[in-house]
Amino acid sequence: MDEQAILGRIRDLVDEEHELRRAHEHAETGDAEARARLRDLEVALDQCWDLLRQRRARLSAGQDPDEAQVRPAGEVEGYRQ
Template identity: 50%
Template sequence: MADDLDIRRTITSLVDEEKDLRSRLAAGGLSASDEHARLQAVETELDRCWDLLRQRDALRDAGRNPDDAQVRPGSVVEGYLE
């Protein structure tokens, strides 16, 4: 099970990839369709990571073990309303 630091490192890596994709598209090094497909996957993975961190915080706040948090499928976390 990943700890909070591991999850935050993954988030940082995904944000860096997101920036790189946008830069490559702007520079003409990537097609819009390729950028869109990968960007969508990156954004879904980011949402899953943030969801996992929120679950861990909620469990911790409730006096429970944060390692009981579960990574939820993208189809679940993408369906949340902000």
């Protein structure tokens, strides 16, 4: 996946996240399914951002950015901010 495809995926995920959050704000009660989907979106976004950072770091180091790999959710979720 090239940088433009990753950025497009990020935009799609952010749009879906915003839509779910707006719907959740207007709901009287919390929807467990929507909360689970939001969590999945957050993880997918973290993975996309991580992949983008990997690609840029590899490019900066003179390495092939196409060798960057999506890391497991448990790994990217364990990073300190």
